[in-house]
Amino acid sequence: MVKWKLLKCRSSHHMTTKVKHMTNKGGDSIREFIDGVTFGEYVRTLREADGMTQQELADKIGSKKQFISAVETGREKVGLDYANRIAIAMGYSLAPFAKILINEQLKEYDPTLEIDIRSKKAS
Numbered sequence: 672m673v674k675w676k677l678l679k680c681r682s683s684h685h686m687t688t689k690v691k692h693m694t695n696k697g698g699d700s701i702r703e704f705i706d707g708v709t710f711g712e713y714v715r716t717l718r719e720a721d722g723m724t725q726q727e728l729a730d731k732i733g734s735k736k737q738f739i740s741a742v743e744t745g746r747e748k749v750g751l752d753y754a755n756r757i758a759i760a761m762g763y764s765l766a767p768f769a770k771i772l773i774n775e776q777l778k779e780y781d782p783t784l785e786i787d788i789r790s791k792k793a794s
Contacts, residue, residue: 712743714768
């Protein structure tokens with residue numbers, strides 16, 4: 672499994688996110704990171720980088736720790752409503768969460784499909 676390190680960089684106006692690839696292959700784009708993880712892995716990576724426990728995240732979205740655990744391990748699938756709750760609770764934009772969810776759903780339908788949010792077209 673590819674290991675990633677999430678770095679948060681604070682500017683005077685907003686919080687930005689950057690990831691570093693932890694192998695010798697290089698690559699440090701958030702897009703590259705998002706394309707390589709599941710929704711649950713993304714949630715876990717951000718939560719751990721923020722120093723937040725599963726219980727704290729569950730409390731913020733009005734859920735239980737077991738639900739967060741199930742989401743992070745892929746045993747529980749969520750829709751955009753819960754993705755939005757999680758994003759807001761963690762202080763992030765919904766866009767990367769939504770991209771991962773959509774790509775997971777597309778791949779269940781047809782493994783060759785993937786959406787690129789920046790170009791707004793399926794590839």
